[in-house]
Amino acid sequence: LQQQFDELRSQLNTWSREYYSLDKPSVPDDVYDQKYQELVKLEKAHPEMVTPDSPTQRVGGQVLTGFEKIGHEIPMLSLGDVFSKEELADFVVNLDQTVHQQIDYNCELKIDGLAISLVYRNGKFVQGSTRGNGQIGEDITQNLKTINAIPLELSEPVDVEVRGECYMPKASFVELNQRQEEQGKQIFANARNAAAGSLRQLDSRITAERKLSTFIYYLMEPEKFGVTTQSEALEKMRSWGFKVNPDYQVAHNMDEIRAYIDEYQQKRASLPYDIDGIVIKANPFKVHEEVGNTVKVPRWAIAYKFPP
Numbered sequence: 351l352q353q354q355f356d357e358l359r360s361q362l363n364t365w366s367r368e369y370y371s372l373d374k375p376s377v378p379d380d381v382y383d384q385k386y387q388e389l390v391k392l393e394k395a396h397p398e399m400v401t402p403d404s405p406t407q408r409v410g411g412q413v414l415t416g417f418e419k420i421g422h423e424i425p426m427l428s429l430g431d432v433f434s435k436e437e438l439a440d441f442v443v444n445l446d447q448t449v450h451q452q453i454d455y456n457c458e459l460k461i462d463g464l465a466i467s468l469v470y471r472n473g474k475f476v477q478g479s480t481r482g483n484g485q486i487g488e489d490i491t492q493n494l495k496t497i498n499a500i501p502l503e504l505s506e507p508v509d510v511e512v513r514g515e516c517y518m519p520k521a522s523f524v525e526l527n528q529r530q531e532e533q534g535k536q537i538f539a540n541a542r543n544a545a546a547g548s549l550r551q552l553d554s555r556i557t558a559e560r561k562l563s564t565f566i567y568y569l570m571e572p573e574k575f576g577v578t579t580q581s582e583a584l585e586k587m588r589s590w591g592f593k594v595n596p597d598y599q600v601a602h603n604m605d606e607i608r609a610y611i612d613e614y615q616q617k618r619a620s621l622p623y624d625i626d627g628i629v630i631k632a633n634p635f636k637v638h639e640e641v642g643n644t645v646k647v648p649r650w651a652i653a654y655k656f657p658p
């Protein structure tokens with residue numbers, strides 16, 4: 351019986367990773383649903399066999415009276431901002447000079463959402479939290495479990511913490527405000543506020559209705575996994591089953607960085623989610639160690655903000 355449960359859960363979690371995080375389903379929906387119903391029935395007959403990583407445990411649970419505080423062992427930093435390509439060029443020249451070499455930069459879309467941290471033990475999702483003030487965040491594990499893009503079980507049994515952005519896709523935002531308006535409830539000014547409000551729900555069933563998603567962009571302690579650059583880290587996290595934004599690009603100089611910025615300034619309106627800029631990061635992690643962080647922001651990354 352235990353083996354039956356393990357196989358069902360593991361199979362469903364694998365299919366779910368392929369569908370939601372890798373966007374490459376290997377079975378049709380009805381096959382997934384049929385297997386899912388099999389697990390629901392089996393868990394009803396043997397409730398003592400239910401585990402937190404079961405796909406049936408994504409929604410529900412008790413309504414919380416508040417959120418526990420979570421201390422971030424490694425502070426969750428924000429990013430320094432620049433508002434022109436000239437300022438950006440200064441940042442790049444300065445960093446190259448500091449490390450006495452022309453380094454590669456990983457260019458990424460700056461998703462306009464809410465920073466989150468996800469902790470996995472033995473490949474299982476155990477805790478999720480908000481950034482808070484950078485040192486202390488809120489435990490929103492229950493709400494994050496309702497987000498299908500967040501894997502309950504990774505493809506490898508690793509102990510890892512990753513960080514990323516939880517966001518509300520533009521389509522979900524429009525639909526939510528229409529629903530709110532029809533029900534005479536508050537409407538949200540923008541998708542970022544809507545995502546924040548949805549993650550702060552004490553009843554995770556409400557969070558589950560908000561159709562949130564994530565893009566994971568930060569692998570903690572990459573040296574533990576033999577990863578030496580930011581672009582490798584993104585691919586490693588994708589291989590484990592995290593949803594990683596595919597539109598990143600390694601740039602070798604300022605011209606390539608400018609080209610990437612221009613490309614996504616053009617594409618911005620057509621993207622299915624809000625971005626408020628581009629994040630440029632030194633690609634080699636050696637450089638991150640060399641230059642470190644200030645109290646608030648990394649010295650190896652900068653956010654180029656689009657004009658409003």
Ligand SMILES: COc1nc2nc(N)nc(N)c2nc1C
Pocket residue numbers: 427428429458459460461465515567568629648651
């Ligand atoms: C290194 O710290 C960060 N990196 C990021 N990367 C991307 N792509 N988007 C973000 N919003 C972001 N935010 C932070 C604080």
